[in-house]
Amino acid sequence: MSQKKSRKRNSFRVDPQSSSSDQSEDPSSSSERAQNQKKNKNKNKNQNTNNNKNKNKNKNQNQNKKKTKKKSQKQNNKKTISTFQDFSLDKTIIRSLKKNTIETPNELQKVCLPKLLTGESITMTSNMKSGKAICFLIRAVELLRKYKFRQRNGVGAIVVCQNHEIAEEVNQLSKALLKNQSQNCGVVVEGANKQAEKKKLRIGVNLLIGTPQRLLYHLKQTPELITTNLKYIVVDQAEKFLKAGSDFELEEIFKSIKNRFELSQNNSDQFNKLQIVITSNKKDDNVHQLHNILRRRPKKNQKEKEKEKGKGKGDDIYHYIQMKEKLEYQISENLTQGYVICEPEKRLLLLITLLRRLSTNSKIIICFNSIKSAEFHSEILSYSQIPSLLLYNKMEKLEKNRNILKFKTANQAILCTTCNTISNIKFESVAMLVQYDPPIDEDEYLYTISKFSQYNPKMRTLLFLQPIESHYLKSLKKMKLAIKEFAFPKNLFDYQKKLEKMVNKTYILYNLAREAYRGFVLAYSSHSRKDCFNIQELDLLKISKSFCFEFPPKVDFEKTIKRRNRYKRRRFLNKKKN
Numbered sequence: 001m002s003q004k005k006s007r008k009r010n011s012f013r014v015d016p017q018s019s020s021s022d023q024s025e026d027p028s029s030s031s032e033r034a035q036n037q038k039k040n041k042n043k044n045k046n047q048n049t050n051n052n053k054n055k056n057k058n059k060n061q062n063q064n065k066k067k068t069k070k071k072s073q074k075q076n077n078k079k080t081i082s083t084f085q086d087f088s089l090d091k092t093i094i095r096s097l098k099k100n101t102i103e104t105p106n107e108l109q110k111v112c113l114p115k116l117l118t119g120e121s122i123t124m125t126s127n128m129k130s131g132k133a134i135c136f137l138i139r140a141v142e143l144l145r146k147y148k149f150r151q152r153n154g155v156g157a158i159v160v161c162q163n164h165e166i167a168e169e170v171n172q173l174s175k176a177l178l179k180n181q182s183q184n185c186g187v188v189v190e191g192a193n194k195q196a197e198k199k200k201l202r203i204g205v206n207l208l209i210g211t212p213q214r215l216l217y218h219l220k221q222t223p224e225l226i227t228t229n230l231k232y233i234v235v236d237q238a239e240k241f242l243k244a245g246s247d248f249e250l251e252e253i254f255k256s257i258k259n260r261f262e263l264s265q266n267n268s269d270q271f272n273k274l275q276i277v278i279t280s281n282k283k284d285d286n287v288h289q290l291h292n293i294l295r296r297r298p299k300k301n302q303k304e305k306e307k308e309k310g311k312g313k314g315d316d317i318y319h320y321i322q323m324k325e326k327l328e329y330q331i332s333e334n335l336t337q338g339y340v341i342c343e344p345e346k347r348l349l350l351l352i353t354l355l356r357r358l359s360t361n362s363k364i365i366i367c368f369n370s371i372k373s374a375e376f377h378s379e380i381l382s383y384s385q386i387p388s389l390l391l392y393n394k395m396e397k398l399e400k401n402r403n404i405l406k407f408k409t410a411n412q413a414i415l416c417t418t419c420n421t422i423s424n425i426k427f428e429s430v431a432m433l434v435q436y437d438p439p440i441d442e443d444e445y446l447y448t449i450s451k452f453s454q455y456n457p458k459m460r461t462l463l464f465l466q467p468i469e470s471h472y473l474k475s476l477k478k479m480k481l482a483i484k485e486f487a488f489p490k491n492l493f494d495y496q497k498k499l500e501k502m503v504n505k506t507y508i509l510y511n512l513a514r515e516a517y518r519g520f521v522l523a524y525s526s527h528s529r530k531d532c533f534n535i536q537e538l539d540l541l542k543i544s545k546s547f548c549f550e551f552p553p554k555v556d557f558e559k560t561i562k563r564r565n566r567y568k569r570r571r572f573l574n575k576k577k578n
């Protein structure tokens with residue numbers, strides 16, 4: 001019994017190797033053992049396959065879990081980004097956004113802001129007024145805050161705008177966003193006093209907004225302008241630069257910034273670290289390529305490009321975000337759109353005649369292409385006993401609000417303004433919108449008309465065009481707009497000589513007229529639609545008559561235009577050489 005017990009105990013303890021030694025000792029039980037071994041082997045096999053199956057199951061389960069996690073993360077991201085707090089922006093920025101009635105981010109901002117806030121360079125393409133400026137300005141303010149910029153640190157961010165109207169608009173938005181911050185912003189544009197700008201730059205500007213020529217001037221001629229701490233550059237509405245053929249000015253700006261970095265010893269690599277943001281209202285292949293051109297990357301062979309593609313490194317190290325390809329506007333069917341073709345010298349007389357006939361019991365808005373022009377016309381209308389209100393973005397807030405309220409509550413009123421100013425104000429019961437200077441392009445025309453038709457479906461619109469601007473009309477008609485020609489009135493109010501005398505005698509009026517004339521010509525020369533608005537074809541003698549001058553006054557805009565032409569010629573010759 002003791003032996004049996006010991007065997008039994010051993011059998012529990014024996015390992016597979018020792019069993020082979022047992023076989024040699026007891027051959028009669030070998031067949032049973034072989035069968036057992038087979039069974040064990042089969043069992044092991046089954047166990048292994050089961051294990052493998054379990055492993056695969058686990059793998060699949062893990063993968064599924066990961067997928068569901070990612071999905072839920074994405075869903076969470078979509079769900080969570082509903083307010084500006086979700087971007088973990090500073091409270092002060094959110095407060096100033098709220099003050100400007102910007103409480104929830106729109107679709108574009110939900111996509112672009114996270115990328116901008118992580119310091120990525122991007123190109124944003126989307127419809128007009130879709131919140132691009134707000135998006136890049138939030139990043140600028142956040143960046144200046146983060147690095148605790150002081151005036152002595154100089155410029156931390158630059159925004160390049162195509163014309164002074166856009167620059168002023170961006171400046172207003174930046175001022176609103178920087179209200180609770182210790183950083184400041186400044187604008188440098190053509191037509192403004194250079195010495196005053198230099199003085200401001202000497203004291204220190206953290207967010208610098210400007211038109212390309214004036215920016216270039218200060219980069220080259222103002223050594224007190226500190227750019228060694230620059231972190232961020234924005235090119236706003238890049239398609240307009242390309243349309244106007246002024247992208248070479250952008251290249252020059254980036255070149256001189258690079259030179260400035262190279263001159264300061266410690267910052268030789270800083271140019272490559274710059275965050276560059278490009279915005280565009282239209283999808284354009286050239287806008288897509290602008291990033292590499294501005295970065296001044298050396299051109300690569302086909303082989304090098306293919307090699308990089310294989311490694312997963314493209315030439316494009318920035319994100320291209322396109323929200324909507326086509327602009328969608330809704331224009332009320334009851335809206336009457338019209339245009340009148342008018343010789344330049346008769347524009348003002350036509351406007352006065354029209355207003356005299358129409359202004360009883362109706363509200364009329366007149367859009368001009370520059371603030372100075374709006375100011376002058378408002379003044380000259382009141383001298384001609386047609387009282388009018390004035391409205392522009394740069395105005396003092398109190399006066400601006402007062403004028404908006406006056407116009408909104410009046411039964412009969414005339415408002416002189418610029419296109420950019422009124423685009424975001426809700427005006428109701430307006431009888432007529434007069435576009436004394438045509439909007440920059442068809443899209444802007446459509447945008448303003450559709451905005452107004454929302455609140456004034458039975459309104460009339462009137463576009464003033466000169467005979468040399470017939471191309472503009474063609475492009476409007478291509479968009480299949482129901483725009484018809486209004487007959488030119490036979491008896492114009494004969495007032496020209498009186499007006500000229502009045503302007504000549506009154507010092508304030510004369511200065512206003514001169515500034516308005518200058519503003520008009522500068523705005524005309526910076527038009528992106530060169531096929532429609534060609535400064536070379538503009539008859540300055542006739543135009544000066546519409547500003548109540550007998551002869552064109554002496555103003556220094558020719559210098560800027562000449563300089564621009566010189567740049568273009570040089571660039572054209574360089575291209576030819578290459």
Ligand SMILES: Nc1ncnc2c1ncn2[C@@H]1O[C@H](COP(=O)(O)OP(=O)(O)OP(=O)(O)O)[C@@H](O)[C@H]1O
Nearest residue numbers: 101102103104105106128129130131132133134424
């Ligand atoms: N999330 C938002 N909520 C409410 N209003 C907004 C929002 N984003 C922008 N806006 C308003 O829309 C208007 C247009 O915004 P913005 O100037 O940023 O657009 P944009 O796309 O840069 O226009 P542009 O076509 O002139 O380049 C501004 O008055 C701004 O206050």
